[in-house]
Amino acid sequence: MPAIAAATTADALEAVRAKYLGRAHGWLRDLSAHLGRLDKADRASAGRAFNEVRLRVESAFAARQAALAPARVAGAPPDPTMPARHTWAGAVHPVSQILDEMIEIFRELGFTIALGPETESPWYNFGALNFPADHPAMDLHDTLYINDDVLLRTHTSPVQVRTLQAYPPPIRVLIPGNVHRRDPFDASHAPTFAQVEGLVVDEGITFADLKATLNHFARRFFGAIRTRFRPSYFPFTEPSAEMDVVCGVCHGSGCSVCKQSGWIEILGSGLVHPAVLESAGVDSVKYTGWAFGMGPARTALARYGIPDIRILYDSDVRFLGQFAR
Ligand code: DAH
Numbered sequence: 001m002p003a004i005a006a007a008t009t010a011d012a013l014e015a016v017r018a019k020y021l022g023r024a025h026g027w028l029r030d031l032s033a034h035l036g037r038l039d040k041a042d043r044a045s046a047g048r049a050f051n052e053v054r055l056r057v058e059s060a061f062a063a064r065q066a067a068l069a070p071a072r073v074a075g076a077p078p079d080p081t082m083p084a085r086h087t088w089a090g091a092v093h094p095v096s097q098i099l100d101e102m103i104e105i106f107r108e109l110g111f112t113i114a115l116g117p118e119t120e121s122p123w124y125n126f127g128a129l130n131f132p133a134d135h136p137a138m139d140l141h142d143t144l145y146i147n148d149d150v151l152l153r154t155h156t157s158p159v160q161v162r163t164l165q166a167y168p169p170p171i172r173v174l175i176p177g178n179v180h181r182r183d184p185f186d187a188s189h190a191p192t193f194a195q196v197e198g199l200v201v202d203e204g205i206t207f208a209d210l211k212a213t214l215n216h217f218a219r220r221f222f223g224a225i226r227t228r229f230r231p232s233y234f235p236f237t238e239p240s241a242e243m244d245v246v247c248g249v250c251h252g253s254g255c256s257v258c259k260q261s262g263w264i265e266i267l268g269s270g271l272v273h274p275a276v277l278e279s280a281g282v283d284s285v286k287y288t289g290w291a292f293g294m295g296p297a298r299t300a301l302a303r304y305g306i307p308d309i310r311i312l313y314d315s316d317v318r319f320l321g322q323f324a325r
Pocket of ligand 1: 154155156157197198234237267268269270290291292293294
């Protein structure tokens with residue numbers, strides 16, 4: 001069967017098969033049509049010869065087909081003890097997961113998302129937010145200036161002013177974004193980190209709105225947990241308060257994660273200072289508001305009892321993999 005032996009690819013072999021074994025016009029098929037026309041005496045022996053030829057052609061074809069099939073040791077079963085090939089699956093970073101959860105909780109309360117630029121003017125970053133002219137936060141020490149008029153924003157609060165300029169009240173926005181400071185990379189600081197700002201401005205907004213909303217958030221986010229508000233100071237809020245939640249590691253008895261206090265600070269907040277409303281062109285007699293700012297990486301430390309913020313930025317998959325969903 002030289003034609004079968006000469007076929008060196010599966011396609012070539014298929015062409016040979018069609019020519020000799022094909023059901024429509026194959027050579028064997030045409031030959032079998034002649035058998036019926038033979039004399040009765042010859043028919044039996046011719047039929048036997050025909051069948052013998054057919055079997056030989058078919059087995060030669062099958063042998064060649066096996067030889068051309070992709071190499072696989074005939075009869076060898078698959079080896080289940082072979083080590084599996086490692087597969088990599090990506091996952092959402094824990095800080096992004098927390099950000100998504102925060103956005104979802106506030107979305108249910110009617111907050112939409114607002115974004116702003118990461119490079120800012122000193123006016124948006126400080127001036128419009130009522131920082132006094134000599135405030136230490138404006139020092140080169142903790143601000144990264146690109147030139148005298150442009151800096152990397154040190155917080156997401158400037159987007160409060162941008163939002164108030166762009167839309168009339170009532171306003172309920174959540175402002176996620178990265179911020180930058182000339183801070184050392186240590187257990188509780190990173191020079192670049194995410195913040196989430198919240199801003200509500202409407203008629204008749206009071207501190208009760210702030211407390212109720214932030215307590216609702218803490219319950220949703222941390223589960224049934226105690227919170228407390230401590231008086232604080234920010235130039236852009238009056239009065240101002242910091243919110244703490246009970247330490248998730250020691251549940252209040254004191255440990256190294258909460259520095260023995262039993263509490264973990266999760267955000268700064270306050271009633272929007274009338275000067276901020278006015279610098280954005282909003283009537284501060286008619287409207288009042290409240291705002292907050294928090295860092296999702298710090299919140300991750302509080303929620304999971306992570307002792308060092310740097311692990312979140314190390315990109316070590318042995319750590320990050322534990323948060324993969
Ligand atoms: N911008 C502040 C910071 O980065 C955080 C903050 C505090 C934002 C109080 C607020 C607020 O909106 O009301 O430290």
